[in-house]
Structure formats: C-alpha cells, structure tokens
Amino acid sequence: MAVIAHDPSRPTQTHGEVTRDVLKTITDAPTRGYYMLVGLMAFFTLILFATLTALLKEGLGLGGYAPPIMWSVYITTFVFWVGIGHAGTLISAILFLFRSPWRTAVYRATEAMTVFAVMTAALFPIIHIGRQWIFYWLLPYPNQRFLWPNFKSPLMWDVFAISTYLTVSSTFLMVGLIPDIAAVRDHVSGWKKKLYGWLSLGWTGADSQWRHYSRAYLYLAALATPLVLSVHSVVSWDFAVSIVPGWHGTIFAPYFVAGAIYSGIGMVFTLMIPLRKVLKLEHMITDYHFDNLSKLTLFTGSILFYAYGMEYFVAWYSGNVFEQTTFWRRAFGPNWWAGWTMIICNAFVSQLLWFRKIRVNVIALFVISIFINLGMWFERYVIVVGSLANDYLPYAWGQLNPTWADWMILLGSFGWFGLWFSLFYKNFPIVAIQEIKEMIPMPRRTSSGGAH
C-alpha cells in the first residue's frame, strides 16, 4: 500500500482551531513567570534610562570614549540591533514574494522582533552623538542658521535608511495585524472589545476590504524587499566609504546584509524556541519551520565564512601594509580573542547545520543561537573597534577601555527590546491567524475542484 506523505507546509488544523489556539495565547491569564519576565525587562530598561541620564549629565567620557576609538560599544550595538531587525522583513516580505509556505507560522513573531530591534537600534546613534538634545539637527528642516544637512555623507544616508526602515516595517506589521486584531475583537468582551475594535479600524473581512488589502499587502512586500537589502548596505557604507583600514572594502554591503540576516535568524531561534513552548504552539511552529530557518542560517553563515576568508585574502593580495597589519592584528593582536570569537561563532558554528539531526533539535538550535548572537555582536566589535584602534599611524594606536556605562547600556538595550516583545506577544496574535487560514483549504460540500 502506498504511503502518502503528509505535506509539512500545510497546517492540519481547521479554521476554528487556528482561531482558538492563537487567541488562547492572548485570552489566557498571564502566568507568574510572565509577570516576572516583564518585571525583569522593565528593570533592565530602567537601568538603560538611568545610565542614559548619567551620560547626559557627564558626557560621553563616561562611556569610555577616548581617541583614537571614538566609535565604540554604542555603534557596535547599533549595528548589532539593526542587523537583528533584518530577518523579520526577510521572512515576512521576501519569502512572501517567493511564496514560501513555511514563513506563515513564524513571520508575525519575526516581524515584531524586527520593529522592536530597529526601535532599539535607533536609540544608539542618538546616544552616540553626545549632545543628544539636539539630535534633530540630523533632519533637514528650515532653521535660523540657514543650513542644510550634507547629503553626500553616509551618516545622512543612514538617517534616511533607518527612519524609512522603522516606518515601513512598523506599517507592514500593523497592516498584517488588522484582520487578526478583528478576530481578537470578536472573541473578547468589555473594555478589551472596545480597545481591539478601535485598533481593528472597522475591519469585518468584507470582500470590498480583502480586495484592496490583498493587493496592497503584495505591493508593501514588494517595496519592503529592496528596503531590507538596502538598509544594511547603507549601514555598511558608514564604514566602507571611509578610508580606514579594514573598513574600505567593496564587499561590505553583501557581507553586512548576509551577516544581518544570519544574526536576525539567530535571534528568531532565541525567541521562538522558548516562546512556542510557553504559548503551547508546538503544533503550529514545528520541526519543519526550524529546519527551514536553519537552512537559511546555514546559507547566510556560509556567505559570512566566505566573506571572512575573502577579507583576509584581499588584505594579503592587495599588498597594502595598512590592510595587512589590521588583519594580522585581528587574529594575533591584543583583541585576538574578539576576532576568534567572531570567526568561531559565525563561520564555524553555522556549519553544524549541515546535519539534519541538529537542524530539528531545538536544544541544539537554542545553544547555536546564543553563539550566533554572541558572535555577531563581536563581529561588529572587531570591525568598529579593531580598525579604529589600529589606524595608519602606530604612535596613535590605542585600546578601548569599556566602562560600566557601556555595559549597562548594552544590557539595558536587551531589556528595552525584551519589554516591548514580551508585551506584544501577550496582547497581539503572535501567529498570523488569517494567513494560516489562507493555507488551510476551506471545507467543501463536494470533493472536486476549487483548490488553489
């Protein structure tokens, strides 16, 4: 007898069960563990803002800024969080255009992660500029000094890229949420019904709404796709357009984009593995999804492997003594430990994902994801701090001495991100109800035809 394999991309539930299971994550009373998580994240956020207040009062010296390293932990952390923000839109927009069926169950969580990661990243350029209260000088607005920003500067490109990315990814998330918020509205009562009713913008799922919505969602995905690729390219040009050894490379844009997606998926694993357990969504987010996410991690990790090797090759082949010295010192200089952490965690650990047993083992994936997060932070540390510490003139070389303010702001950024994410997943559908339903064939009176 022939065995018909179950198509793992197709959910086995009915429409009603999908609504019930996802809404349960919102309507069930929060546990003590949830309150403890929110409390911990709020505490870290408090640390962030307390340190920021001290930084405002004392200035950037409190943060260990000293020549020649005038971009340090804050810029490292900025690039880290922008990178995290890339996996979400890749999964929600690019894989939507490719019609990848496995994206549906995980894209909402990754999209929310994107928005909160970019919100976190956006804090750092403002922290970094020193006189934070005049950050609005970055924007082009008519002023009494008759000045305009210099649009030839990559830093201005960054302002436009990050603010556009934050706006568009938030818009994409909110548009996707509207039909699901309407489903929540229809299943709650009292003030919650009023609140979700207001947030659903009068959505009823009428044909006249779906007609415009479905098309618009496609165009939003089409617009978000080049944006994902452009944002981290622009971030990479902050470095590549300068002439600092180790930064001035043409491979920076694709290298940064691959790294961003790699780090973003690392964070997806870190968040989704415990989350699906806590929210009892194991039947919706399955091994199939983790297997596919792992393949994407392996692909981008392998691009990074190639890029790391190519950087060293180009430094050697160029014959440029400054480039060669920079890369020699990355591997054997005072910061060798950071350089090797980056190579081991990103290039080598990702290669474990060639094995299917590891790709579907959630404990192994969770451990790997921690290595990815660590490795990608250190990648940015090596690039930002390593190159500035070893510029052209050996007498001006220096070492970074991070202070408590640097570490508290880094820790606080995880609290700020975690607070938003934990509030989101308990108050909004973390799995896209309407898109899952789109994948489930509706019941038919007759067995023939109609499948699409």
Next chain:
Amino acid sequence: MAHNVPGVLGQFVHVDGACEAIRDLRKQGHRDLTVYTAAANHEIEEALGDPISPVRLWTLIGGLTGCTAGFAMAIWMSRDWPLLVGGKPIAAIPPYVVIGFELTILFGSLATVAGIIVLSMMKSLRGRPYHPTFSDDRIGVFVPCGYDHAPEVERLLQEHGSVEVSRDA
C-alpha cells in the same frame, strides 16, 4: 452596529456552496453583495468577479512622488547652501540615489496604506449585518433586498447549503 440596510444574511460553512450562491445571486441581478471571510479566498474573489484593486496606482504615484521629492530635496538643499565636499560637484547625483531610493519606498508604502483605507471606505459597510463567526470559520453572504424579494433570496441561500439565514429589515 445598526442594521439599517434591509436584506438577507446567509452563513456558510462550505466554500463551494457560498460560491455557487454568489454566482446565482449575481445572475439574478443582485450586484451589491457583501461577502465576509476570515481570510482572503480566490474562489470567492472569482465568483464575485470584481476587477483588480486600483490600490496599485496609489503605490505607483506614492513611489514616484517619493523618488522625485528625494532627489529634488537633496539637489535643492545642496544648491541653497553650497558646500564643496571632497571635490565632488555641489549637487552630486550618485550619493543622492540613496535619498531618492529611501523616499521612494517610504512614500510608496504610506500611499499604499492610505490607498487601502480610502478605497475600503468607498464602499460603506455601515448598516450591513455582521457576525463574529465571520472572523472565525464561517462565510457570510449579505444580500441587500426589499421585503418582497427576501423569501426568494432565503430559499436560494438555503438551497446552496447556508447553515443559518436571517432577515434584516
């Protein structure tokens, strides 16, 4: 929601039954139907026979406006406060491609969202009945009609498998 549009509301469990009902209702001249579903469904779209949404025009116009605005802003501001940087022209096009590109995406996206809101509001759903099961697992077909035609519409909906038919006056 006030039910002030007179008509008949049928609830369906089966998508093929709902589609057949929609086609037959349209053949009988009922064009102003409202069909509720929990997710977009191509079969229902085909049965309704509506043309492709014009929201793409909003995206196109928004994108073109953003692109023009991005380049125009960067060029005009550079000329208004000329600053020679690295021997490049005062208004240098290659670096301004980034600004033009970002504003293309930004304006295109915001115009698309505005398009959904405006176009969805063009057909008022005020006074049309709605049931919470439509965001769950049922398909709703509302047929605006007068008191005289209601029994005939009710019969048609039931023949095609409607599990619940109600009349709103």
